[in-house]
Amino acid sequence: MGRFIGLTKNKGSGLAIEDPDFDNSGLVLTSNGTGFVLAGGAALDRTVLPDFVNSNQSISTNLVATGAFDNSVYTFAWRDGVQYGLSLSSSGALSGSASSMDAESVLKFDIYDSTYDITYEADVTIQVSLSNSYPAITTSPTSNVSLSPGVSQTTFSASNSPTEWSIISAGTLPNGTTINNSGVLTFGSITIGTFSYTFTLGVRNSSLPAGVYSTTSFNKSFTFQEPIGQQQYQGAYGQNGGQCSFTWVAPSGVQKVNVMAIGAGGGGRYDWAACGGHGGGMVWANDIPVTPGQGYTVQVGRGGCWNGTTGGCSCWPGMKACGGCCGCYGGCFDFGSVGANGACCGGYGMMAYDNTGGGGGGGAGYCSAAPASSQTANYCGCGGGGGSATSHHSSTFGSGGGGGTGSCGMCCYRSGACGACGNPGYSHQTGSGGQGGSGGTCGNPGEPWSNWRGNGYNCGGTFGGGGGSQHGGGWGGPGVVRIIWGAGRNWPCTNTHNL
Amino acid sequence: MNYKSVYYIRLDENNEPIEGLISAQNMFYVMDSSWDFNLEDCLAAGFAPVLDSDRDYLNGDGDREVVMGAMEKNEDGSYTQLWVDENIPVAEKRARFMERTRLNLLSQSDWTQVVDSPLSDEEKAEYATYRQTLRDLPSTINWDTIQSDSEINWPRQPGIETPAEDADPTTPLDPETGEPL
Numbered sequence: 206m207g208r209f210i211g212l213t214k215n216k217g218s219g220l221a222i223e224d225p226d227f228d229n230s231g232l233v234l235t236s237n238g239t240g241f242v243l244a245g246g247a248a249l250d251r252t253v254l255p256d257f258v259n260s261n262q263s264i265s266t267n268l269v270a271t272g273a274f275d276n277s278v279y280t281f282a283w284r285d286g287v288q289y290g291l292s293l294s295s296s297g298a299l300s301g302s303a304s305s306m307d308a309e310s311v312l313k314f315d316i317y318d319s320t321y322d323i324t325y326e327a328d329v330t331i332q333v334s335l336s337n338s339y340p341a342i343t344t345s346p347t348s349n350v351s352l353s354p355g356v357s358q359t360t361f362s363a364s365n366s367p368t369e370w371s372i373i374s375a376g377t378l379p380n381g382t383t384i385n386n387s388g389v390l391t392f393g394s395i396t397i398g399t400f401s402y403t404f405t406l407g408v409r410n411s412s413l414p415a416g417v418y419s420t421t422s423f424n425k426s427f428t429f430q431e432p433i434g435q436q437q438y439q440g441a442y443g444q445n446g447g448q449c450s451f452t453w454v455a456p457s458g459v460q461k462v463n464v465m466a467i468g469a470g471g472g473g474r475y476d477w478a479a480c481g482g483h484g485g486g487m488v489w490a491n492d493i494p495v496t497p498g499q500g501y502t503v504q505v506g507r508g509g510c511w512n513g514t515t516g517g518c519s520c521w522p523g524m525k526a527c528g529g530c531c532g533c534y535g536g537c538f539d540f541g542s543v544g545a546n547g548a549c550c551g552g553y554g555m556m557a558y559d560n561t562g563g564g565g566g567g568g569a570g571y572c573s574a575a576p577a578s579s580q581t582a583n584y585c586g587c588g589g590g591g592g593s594a595t596s597h598h599s600s601t602f603g604s605g606g607g608g609g610t611g612s613c614g615m616c617c618y619r620s621g622a623c624g625a626c627g628n629p630g631y632s633h634q635t636g637s638g639g640q641g642g643s644g645g646t647c648g649n650p651g652e653p654w655s656n657w658r659g660n661g662y663n664c665g666g667t668f669g670g671g672g673g674s675q676h677g678g679g680w681g682g683p684g685v686v687r688i689i690w691g692a693g694r695n696w697p698c699t700n701t702h703n704l
Numbered sequence: 705m706n707y708k709s710v711y712y713i714r715l716d717e718n719n720e721p722i723e724g725l726i727s728a729q730n731m732f733y734v735m736d737s738s739w740d741f742n743l744e745d746c747l748a749a750g751f752a753p754v755l756d757s758d759r760d761y762l763n764g765d766g767d768r769e770v771v772m773g774a775m776e777k778n779e780d781g782s783y784t785q786l787w788v789d790e791n792i793p794v795a796e797k798r799a800r801f802m803e804r805t806r807l808n809l810l811s812q813s814d815w816t817q818v819v820d821s822p823l824s825d826e827e828k829a830e831y832a833t834y835r836q837t838l839r840d841l842p843s844t845i846n847w848d849t850i851q852s853d854s855e856i857n858w859p860r861q862p863g864i865e866t867p868a869e870d871a872d873p874t875t876p877l878d879p880e881t882g883e884p885l
Contacts, residue, residue, distance in 0.1 A: 356736075
């Protein structure tokens with residue numbers, strides 16, 4: 206059998222259904238002009254006020270009432286006059302210092318629904334530590350936070366050695382956001398930019414009852430800066446063409462990258478009057494979208510061998526810088542042209558003859574192989590100079606390897622020389638590989654490399670320099686794939702060095 | 705373990721390796737730009753270090769090739785890269801050790817056999833013998849056992865009477881003095 210609930214006149218014009226067992230049952234019958242309707246009573250959102258506060262803390266919050274009609278409009282007032290020196294506006298702005306509050310303070314509010322002319326009563330009890338022993342969050346609830354590139358964590362501070370932190374209300378924080386017991390808030394996911402999040406954090410220690418937190422509400426602005434980094438994959442000398450394959454995993458927060466690739470140089474030939482190896486091609490593209498955590502296949506060309514093998518291509522998904530052809534009598538003539546599948550080819554090696562060249566310079570060529578999703582395409586590149594030959598029977602004694610191209614930018618795109626030429630070859634003292642390109646604004650020249658095999662090898666410089674020809678025949682310079690990310694960085698010239 | 709000198713591999717849900725090798729520098733960024741991680745951290749993040757994965761080796765020069773083999777799983781969850789050191793095929797060995805040099809020497813002596821060569825008949829015959837020796841040279845080699853081009857007994861060019869003990873017979877000679885350059 207149900208209990209009897211009386212109908213009585215509430216404050217204002219509404220009629221309340223009164224349960225004699227409870228005060229303020231909150232169920233209201235009110236006239237809407239044609240009859241009576243039942244409404245839930247308004248209630249004060251308790252979460253906006255702390256349960257526990259130190260006396261040296263201030264209170265600043267906005268009272269929120271909910272629960273009556275959808276079109277209810279509330280105002281707030283003290284029920285028994287100003288209390289504890291706190292200030293309360295009719296809109297619910299409550300502020301003041303807790304220093305004048307009692308150990309157990311009861312704030313008595315009247316909540317007035319102006320739409321229906323109903324007044325509700327709300328009492329809020331707050332425990333105040335007069336000795337200031339409760340933990341309290343000291344981080345400003347309103348200041349902006351600018352996070353370092355790629356960092357998705359920020360640390361909150363609190364007094365009195367808190368032992369436990371909690372997200373009391375996640376509010377608008379990204380899904381998956383957590384806080385550990387050191388106050389480190391880790392965002393579940395981030396997007397580059399500035400965002401405001403509303404949330405409430407709690408902190409506690411043994412001075413508070415179990416499960417009770419000292420809470421602070423935040424409406425805080427966070428700026429997530431773009432991560433900065435770089436990654437370089439390069440082939441090794443002393444290989445027989447082909448490719449090395451790697452997986453590049455996009456780090457957290459990295460959403461776009463700029464990639465440059467240089468194919469490996471072709472090997473020189475051990476034949477009379479043969480060309481040096483051709484230079485590897487170059488390609489680059491900017492603003493290629495990537496997904497953090499996803500793996501991307503990177504292939505790096507290995508230099509062609511002295512026995513005349515082709516340098517390996519260097520590739521990023523959707524783009525390809527071809528390796529240089531081997532030195533030969535005729536060979537391929539992709540100099541400055543677009544090769545098969547849009548690949549970019551480097552300079553070709555020259556037949557060694559008096560004062561003429563050897564290995565081709567790396568990186569010259571025309572690029573049309575940027576990934577479709579990137580923001581860059583169709584740039585010309587320029588690489589190291591070709592190797593040269595001695596004026597003394599150069600066709601017999603061989604030529605230097607071609608200069609490679611530095612991996613940190615395109616020097617000749619602006620000013621300054623491209624990679625230096627290789628040295629002349631001469632008998633056992635064959636020329637070393639040409640010095641790599643200067644790398645433009647940053648400088649990261651390729652390393653010449655030679656003579657480790659005893660009787661001298663005229664190898665191409667890094668990266669992508671063609672091997673020298675004739676006696677000893679040189680290995681092609683290895684290829685490279687360089688990935689950079691971060692704001693204000695792009696190929697061919699802008700902040701492409703290590704940051 | 706030096707975590708900066710190995711490659712890494714991503715693991716699938718069954719802790720089996722997938723994708724290609726990941727460089728240590730890449731792992732630095734993946735692990736929130738920090739080297740302060742250990743094996744357990746790697747495994748928890750879904751990656752495993754691959755021991756002996758950064759090896760410097762030479763290919764294209766000798767009679768053997770070093771290539772990457774399979775990966776072997778270790779008890780602690782890491783992997784070890786295995787390497788295969790294998791003989792190259794005989795045809796490749798012959799090309800590397802002999803053919804380019806042999807054809808080069810033949811090319812350089814072509815002029816000795818033309819009708820208007822300035823050489824005497826005797827000198828021409830000496831060069832003809834020299835060239836035939838070059839042509840026959842491949843059949844004198846045991847290609848299954850040869851390991852280096854230094855094992856090849858190259859014929860001397862006519863006119864070179866007392867080569868230096870350590871001279872390389874394939875070294876170009878100064879046309880005026882006949883001495884190695």
